[in-house]
Amino acid sequence: MxxxxxxxxxxxxxxxxxxxxxxxxxxxxxxxxxDIVFVEIVVSAGDALEAGKPIASVESVKAAxxxxxxxxxxxxxxxxxxxxxxxxxxxxxxxxxxxxxxxxGKASGLMDAAAYSKFxxxxxx
Amino acid sequence: MTYIPHSLKERDAMLATVGVKKLEDLFQDVPAxxxxxxxxxxxxxxxxxxxxxxxxxxxxxxxxxxxxxSFLGAGVYNHYIPSVVDYVLRRGEFYTAYTPYQPEIAQxxxxxxxxxxxxxxxxxxxxxxxxxxxxxxxxxxxAANMAYAQFRGKRAKIVISPTVHPQYRATxxxxxxxxxxxxxxxxxxxxLEAGPEALESLIDGNTALVVIQYPDFFGRVYDLAxxxxxxxxxxxxxxVAANPTALALFKTPGEMGADMVVGxxxxxxxxxxxxxxxxxxxxxxxxxxxKMSGRLVGETLDSRGQRAFVLTLTAREQHIKRERATSNIxxxxxxxxxxxxxxxxxxxxxxxxxxxxxxxxxxxxxxDQIKKVKGYELCFDAPFFHEFSVCCPIPVEQVNAHLLxxxxxxxxxxxxxYPALKDRMLVAVTEMNTKEExxxxxxxxxxxxxx
Numbered sequence: 001m002x003x004x005x006x007x008x009x010x011x012x013x014x015x016x017x018x019x020x021x022x023x024x025x026x027x028x029x030x031x032x033x034x035d036i037v038f039v040e041i042v043v044s045a046g047d048a049l050e051a052g053k054p055i056a057s058v059e060s061v062k063a064a065x066x067x068x069x070x071x072x073x074x075x076x077x078x079x080x081x082x083x084x085x086x087x088x089x090x091x092x093x094x095x096x097x098x099x100x101x102x103x104x105g106k107a108s109g110l111m112d113a114a115a116y117s118k119f120x121x122x123x124x125x
Numbered sequence: 126m127t128y129i130p131h132s133l134k135e136r137d138a139m140l141a142t143v144g145v146k147k148l149e150d151l152f153q154d155v156p157a158x159x160x161x162x163x164x165x166x167x168x169x170x171x172x173x174x175x176x177x178x179x180x181x182x183x184x185x186x187x188x189x190x191x192x193x194x195s196f197l198g199a200g201v202y203n204h205y206i207p208s209v210v211d212y213v214l215r216r217g218e219f220y221t222a223y224t225p226y227q228p229e230i231a232q233x234x235x236x237x238x239x240x241x242x243x244x245x246x247x248x249x250x251x252x253x254x255x256x257x258x259x260x261x262x263x264x265x266x267x268a269a270n271m272a273y274a275q276f277r278g279k280r281a282k283i284v285i286s287p288t289v290h291p292q293y294r295a296t297x298x299x300x301x302x303x304x305x306x307x308x309x310x311x312x313x314x315x316x317l318e319a320g321p322e323a324l325e326s327l328i329d330g331n332t333a334l335v336v337i338q339y340p341d342f343f344g345r346v347y348d349l350a351x352x353x354x355x356x357x358x359x360x361x362x363x364x365v366a367a368n369p370t371a372l373a374l375f376k377t378p379g380e381m382g383a384d385m386v387v388g389x390x391x392x393x394x395x396x397x398x399x400x401x402x403x404x405x406x407x408x409x410x411x412x413x414x415x416k417m418s419g420r421l422v423g424e425t426l427d428s429r430g431q432r433a434f435v436l437t438l439t440a441r442e443q444h445i446k447r448e449r450a451t452s453n454i455x456x457x458x459x460x461x462x463x464x465x466x467x468x469x470x471x472x473x474x475x476x477x478x479x480x481x482x483x484x485x486x487x488x489x490x491x492x493d494q495i496k497k498v499k500g501y502e503l504c505f506d507a508p509f510f511h512e513f514s515v516c517c518p519i520p521v522e523q524v525n526a527h528l529l530x531x532x533x534x535x536x537x538x539x540x541x542x543y544p545a546l547k548d549r550m551l552v553a554v555t556e557m558n559t560k561e562e563x564x565x566x567x568x569x570x571x572x573x574x575x576x
Contacts, residue, residue, distance in 0.1 A: 037438065038415045042277060057449065059415065059440035066449070 001120060002027040004094055008070070008107060009116035015094060016070035021105045022098040023070040025058065025089055028120045030097075033060040036089045039082040041099055047075045051107060055100050056082075058089070070110065073102030189397070189534065194562045196491075198512050198553025199342070199537035200261065200290050201400070202370070202392045204480065205557060210394045210467045219463055226420075228435045234459065235434035238422040241466035248372050248469070248477075249386040250379020251408035255419035256457040257465075258405030261366060261389025262296035265289070265336060267407055267418045267452055268364035268385045269297055272334035273304060274416045274451040275362060280333035282307045284324055284356075287315045288341035289366060291542040297336070306333070313543045317343070318505065321352040332361040339367045339378055343539075343551065344488075344512030345505060346375055353382040362413075369393050369406065371510045373474070374481035385409045394468025395461055404461040415441050418452030483556035484511035487563065491554045494567045500574045504549050512553040514539060514546070518574050521550045527573035533566055 003026070007015045013029035016022075030036065038059040043049055049069045056067040078100050082088060089097045111119060131139075136148075145151060152160055170178065189195040195203050214220065218233055228235060242254040258264045269283055283306055285294060294311050301308060309327045316323065321337055328335060335356040340346045349365060356363045364385040365378035370392045372378075378386045390404030391397075409417050415438065423437030443450040472480065488511040496503050500518035515536065517524050525535035536553065539546035554563065 037440070040415070059438075059446070062440065062445075064440040064446040064449070 001031070001117075002094070003113045003117050003120070005113045007094065008110035008112060009119075010068065010070050010110060011119065012068050014067055014070040016105065016107050016110060018071075018105070018107065021071075021073065021076070021102045022100070023055070023102070023105075024097050024099045025056075025067050025093055026116070027093050029065070030090050030093045033058065033063055033065060035061045036086045037061060039086040039089060039099075041078045041082065043069075043075050043078065043100060045075050045077055049073055049075050049100065049102055058086075067099060069100070069102075071102055071105035071107035073105035075100055076103045077101040193529075193532055193534045194558070194565070195534040196536050196552050196554060196558065196566060197534050198344075198555075199551055200292070200389060201397055201403075202368075202511075202553060203397060203555055203557050204370070204392050204394075206394050206396060206468065207471050209471055210464050213467045214460060214464055219460065226436055228433065232434060234463075235422050235436070237463045237466055238420075238457070238459070239424060239434050240470070241462040242422060244466055244469040245369075245390075245406050246408055248369055248377070249367065249406075249408045250372075250377030251383075251386050252379075252411045253414050253417070253421075254406065254408040255417055255421050256459075257390070257462040258387075258407055258419060258454065259458060260401065260403040260405045261290070261387070261391075262293045262405070263454070264387035264389075264405030264407045265293045265364065265366050266297050266300035267405075267454065268336065268387055269301055269306065269334055270418055270452045271385065271409070271413065271416050272362045272364070273306065275413060276333050278305070280331050280361070281305055282309055282329070282332045283334045283336065284309045284327045284332055284361075285311050285336040286321065286324055286338065286341070287312050287543075288317065288343060288345075289336055289338040290342050293338075293366060314545065317543065317545065320507070321347050321349055322355075324352060325355045328356050328359050328361055330359055332356070332359055335361055335363045337363070337365055339365050339375075340371055340510045340512070343505060343514050344509040344553075345507040346371070346510055347507065348376070348381070349378065349383070350381045357382070368510065370477070370481050370484060373477040374485060375510070379408075384413065390458075390461065390465050393465040395464055402458060402461060404458045404465055406465075414438065416451050417441070418450075418454055420455055420457050480556050481510075484554065487511070487556065487558055487560075488513065488552075488554035490560070491552065491558075491563045491566065494563065495552070495570060498567060498571045498574075501570060504546070511555060512551060515550045515552055517548045517550055520548055524550060524570065524573045528566070528569055531565065531569045533562075533569060 007017050009015055013026045014023055015026050040057045043055050051069050051072045053069050054066045055069050058065045079098055187193050238256045245254040258267055310324055353363045362384040365383040367378055367386055367388045369388055386408045388406055390406045421438055422434055425433055425435055427433040442455050443453050492513045495501050495515055502516050504514035504516050521538035528535040536550035539549040539551055
């Protein structure tokens with residue numbers, strides 16, 4: 001399982017990059033969902049995003065899930081690519097699979113890579 | 126599927142397994158006095174007696190296979206149903222209470238639904254069809270659900286033409302209550318002469334969906350392209366509720382740019398049956414597939430590389446997506462969708478067009494004859510398909526009473542839904558009506574001028 005050290009993580013399996021303001025779905029989450037067939041970003045550029053509020057709706061061949069904001073801040077960009085190529089989320093969840101970018105994002109209570117890794121391991125047993 | 130009865134021995138084994146002595150012990154939670162109430166029924170009849178009593182009751186019904194000649198439509202139409210439709214429906218493999226969806230045992234049913242979907246998309250000129258809904262009215266209501274979901278509740282207005290079937294509008298009102306959606310245009314006192322363009326002024330940036338009927342409730346056919354374009358320029362979606370038979374003859378709503386084409390599938394191989402069960406068809410564009418309600422069957426390859434069919438994109442449905450799903454409806458009219466698929470396959474493209482042409486020409490012959498009768502005239506000038514409105518010299522109720530005396534089931538009384546259309550009758554003519562029947566209708570109408 002890929003858990004990059006420079007990112008922060010939520011208990012609902014989103015990642016946040018404090019240096020770029022990007023957020024998305026973790027590698028663990030995409031693996032659990034299996035083949036992702038539909039992604040709908042439900043916020044738009046300019047929206048005031050609140051941590052814990054839905055940012056995207058994701059459907060796979062076997063499940064549907066909401067993705068929540070990992071940080072509070074103004075949305076400056078959304079990833080339009082995901083609508084036409086949802087499989088990007090499976091292939092590259094931390095890179096091309098970013099969902100939303102916020103400006104001056106404030107995050108609290110997030111886990112670092114080590115804590116998140118432990119959190120994921122506990123759930124797989 | 127196999128019929129597997131259980132024997133007394135097996136029942137006893139099951140009761141022993143759950144730890145009770147007899148079946149009645151399972152009902153202990155029901156208060157004793159309600160458990161086995163006295164029903165005060167008359168003595169039991171033998172099968173022979175019951176059958177004869179039921180036959181007697183049934184004989185009081187007048188039906189349109191022999192007793193009456195029908196010119197009644199208003200959303201439900203009397204068409205010929207080839208006998209092969211019923212033959213296929215009654216095969217035990219299909220004739221079950223609920224659709225078996227497991228692909229490993231239900232390839233026949235799944236393929237039938239897939240064929241149904243393919244035929245319906247071809248007929249409507251659309252890209253994707255679901256496995257069907259209950260009827261035309263609920264299909265219209267599901268279009269509202271889909272538009273609401275598409276805009277994630279951010280657009281709160283539905284514009285609907287007053288010339289959409291009154292019962293569809295009533296169903297839609299029931300669905301949207303409590304959703305925070307406003308309905309505009311749902312006004313039976315509006316100008317009914319106006320074409321679809323009359324709706325344009327109601328469409329704004331808050332409009333999620335525009336609903337229009339084609340042909341409209343009065344049978345009139347309009348080009349909807351301009352209205353659809355106006356709706357799209359405001360970012361709104363357009364749902365066209367269409368008569369499927371008419372689509373074999375006229376430009377499809379798909380070609381005119383509609384985002385959803387829905388309707389009542391009853392004309393396609395389903396008997397009148399006193400009002401149901403019927404079939405709601407629902408189609409849309411591929412880009413909206415994830416917001417579409419209902420079941421969807423797709424074609425795939427099995428583990429051996431053979432063509433196979435499965436339910437697909439199920440993650441958008443309520444059993445997975447819960448309260449975030451577009452709709453809480455996921456059952457379909459499996460058996461009636463099959464009837465529709467068989468009907469369309471048997472008739473084919475040419476056959477269905479022939480049915481539509483017969484309806485069109487016979488209806489126009491009837492309209493031409495009726496308008497020659499003193500006291501009667503056609504209410505509208507617009508082109509029509511197989512149904513038209515007639516202004517009568519006396520109340521429709523009286524006209525229909527005269528017709529019924531002559532074994533004719535007359536048209537629909539429009540005054541009950543539209544106050545301005547008092548004494549107006551909606552007359553439907555299909556391929557089932559012979560020239561002699563039409564001439565008889567005209568003759569009795571002439572007699573029914575005065576009461």
